[in-house]
Every structure is written in structure tokens, then in C-alpha cells.
Amino acid sequence: MAEPLLDVDLLTVTFPTGYSGRPVAVVDGISFTLGPEKLALVGESGSGKSMTARALLGLVPAPGEVTAHRLALNGEDMQEFGPKDWTRVRGAALGLVLQDPRFALNPLHTVGRQVEEALVLHRRLSRAERRDRALAMLEAVGLPNPSAVYGLYPGQLSGGMGQRVMIAAMLIAEPKVLVADEPTSALDESLRRQILDLLAQLADEKRMGLLLISHDLQQVASFADRVLVMYRGRIVDRQAAADLAHSTHPYTRTLWSCRPSPATYGTRLPTLDRTELEGLR
Numbered sequence: 001m002a003e004p005l006l007d008v009d010l011l012t013v014t015f016p017t018g019y020s021g022r023p024v025a026v027v028d029g030i031s032f033t034l035g036p037e038k039l040a041l042v043g044e045s046g047s048g049k050s051m052t053a054r055a056l057l058g059l060v061p062a063p064g065e066v067t068a069h070r071l072a073l074n075g076e077d078m079q080e081f082g083p084k085d086w087t088r089v090r091g092a093a094l095g096l097v098l099q100d101p102r103f104a105l106n107p108l109h110t111v112g113r114q115v116e117e118a119l120v121l122h123r124r125l126s127r128a129e130r131r132d133r134a135l136a137m138l139e140a141v142g143l144p145n146p147s148a149v150y151g152l153y154p155g156q157l158s159g160g161m162g163q164r165v166m167i168a169a170m171l172i173a174e175p176k177v178l179v180a181d182e183p184t185s186a187l188d189e190s191l192r193r194q195i196l197d198l199l200a201q202l203a204d205e206k207r208m209g210l211l212l213i214s215h216d217l218q219q220v221a222s223f224a225d226r227v228l229v230m231y232r233g234r235i236v237d238r239q240a241a242a243d244l245a246h247s248t249h250p251y252t253r254t255l256w257s258c259r260p261s262p263a264t265y266g267t268r269l270p271t272l273d274r275t276e277l278e279g280l281r
């Protein structure tokens with residue numbers, strides 16, 4: 001069998017003194033593989049989704065500790081990666097779209113420069129070719145008037161525009177694996193659909209592995225091939241997207257029936273029956 005793009009076995013992220021004052025595993029021994037497919041990671045706020053994304057990119061903040069039985073990108077052992085290896089793969093073979101674009105874009109550099117950065121680092125192209133590709137990518141992510149946006153600074157962008165710029169900056173490098181952490185949270189419904197369609201199209205065409213992190217189980221059901229359901233640092237259910245609606249797992253069923261809205265974004269989902277769920281751990 002071919003090597004998966006991403007091979008994650010018993011990944012754990014521990015904080016020595018968690019918010020509670022004792023060690024906590026915010027990601028607690030999760031395992032999955034990612035091939036050229038669309039895989040979704042879904043769970044309520046605080047379940048460990050973003051920390052998983054960070055661990056996959058070597059970006060867990062101190063004093064967090066990452067351990068794994070295996071963590072491999074295209075067969076390469078990421079646990080052996082030093083800073084040089086991370087620089088080589090990040091933004092090239094491995095892309096990350098962060099939940100909040102405000103922290104991902106450099107306020108001092110224009111949109112054009114940031115979208116082209118991966119091309120400067122990892123491809124040999126003329127200036128004009130780079131610019132053409134950047135403009136095409138800005139257009140593809142639904143930004144109106146790409147040549148005007150190209151010259152703007154992040155401070156001049158709305159949240160939704162910033163998120164699209166960040167997605168353009170990641171996609172332009174044609175990564176083998178893209179981890180997208182709530183990439184559409186700052187966007188309205190129609191744009192959300194457009195960005196997800198673009199991600200899906202690229203995943204299919206370029207045989208990219210896409211790990212999409214989301215709150216919204218119903219949304220990912222129509223988008224992903226497979227879905228991992230995360231609860232308190234663990235993967236408690238895994239389903240083909242087509243079977244999600246029929247999952248018998250109580251947590252999956254609860255997530256399925258309470259669709260988050262912008263008003264509930266970032267808050268605990270209201271209708272979970274915690275006593276029932278405690279038994280699942």
C-alpha cells in the first residue's frame with residue numbers, strides 16, 4: 001500500500017501545568033492517516049482541534065509537549081524535524097490555514113508580497129509570472145478587484161478578506177497536505193460555500209490531502225469524504241461522510257442536531273448531555 005500523505009499514530013499534546021494547575025493532555029492519543037482525500041475533524045469548542053493542527057505543523061506553543069508513536073509526512077518522520085526541515089516543508093509540502101487571519105498575516109507586508117512568498121521561496125518564476133499567479137489566486141478565492149487588493153496591507157482588510165488572502169497564500173504553493181482550521185469562520189454563507197468548493201476542487205485536481213477542521217458537522221458531511229469526531233482530546237467516532245447522519249454515537253448525533261450559527265461560534269454548544277458523554281471517555 002502507498003505511504004499515506006500524513007500518518008498520525010497516538011499523537012498527544014500535554015501542557016505540564018494546564019489551566020487547572022495540573023498536567024492536561026489537550027490532545028489525548030489520537031490516530032489517523034490522511035491520503036489524497038478530504039478528511040474533516042469536527043468537535044465542540046475546546047475539544048483539541050486547533051492543538052492537533054498546530055502539532056501537525058510543529059507549532060504547539062511552549063510549554064506544550066508533543067509526543068507520538070508515529071508522526072510522518074509523506075514517509076518522513078516529523079519528530080526528527082529541526083527548524084530547517086520545518087522551514088522547508090511549511091508553506092510548501094504542508095500548508096496551514098489558521099483560524100484567525102489577524103495573527104497569520106504580517107501587518108508590514110502587502111497582500112501581494114505575502115501571497116507570492118511561497119513562490120519566492122519554493123519556485124523559480126519571473127516577477128511577472130509570480131504576480132500573474134498571485135492575482136489569479138486572489139480571484140479564485142473570491143476577492144473582488146484582485147489588482148487593488150494586491151497592493152493593500154492586512155490592516156486595510158476586513159476579517160473575511162484576510163481569511164481569503166491567507167487561503168490564497170497557502171494554496172498558491174500547491175501543498176501536498178493542507179490543514180485548514182475553520183478556514184471559513186469569518187465568512188458569510190455564500191462565500192463559505194465558494195471557499196469550500198475551491199478547497200475541494202484543488203484537493204481533487206492536485207490530489208492534495210485536506211484536513212478540514214470545523215464545528216459544523218452538517219456542513220462537512222456534504223463536503224468531506226470521511227469525518228473524525230473529536231471530544232475532549234480524543235477521537236470518539238469516525239465515519240464516512242455519507243454515513244454521518246446515521247451514526248449511532250451519541251456525541252455525533254448531538255453535534256449533528258445542533259448546527260452552530262455565528263451567534264454560537266466559539267461558545268459551548270448548548271444541548272449536549274454531559275452525563276451521557278462522560279461515560280464515553
Ligand SMILES: Nc1ncnc2c1ncn2[C@@H]1O[C@H](COP(=O)(O)OP(=O)(O)OP(=O)(O)O)[C@@H](O)[C@H]1O
Pocket residue numbers: 015017018019026043044045046047048049050051052061099215266
Ligand atoms: N497554551 C495553553 N496552555 C494550556 N492549555 C491550553 C493552551 N492553549 C489551549 N489550551 C487548551 O487546550 C484545549 C484545546 O484547545 P483547542 O484550541 O485545540 O480547541 P479547539 O477544538 O480548536 O476549540 P475551538 O473550536 O474553540 O477553536 C482547550 O481546553 C484549551 O483550553
Ligand SMILES: [Mg+2]
Pocket residue numbers: 049050051099181
Ligand atoms: Mg480551534
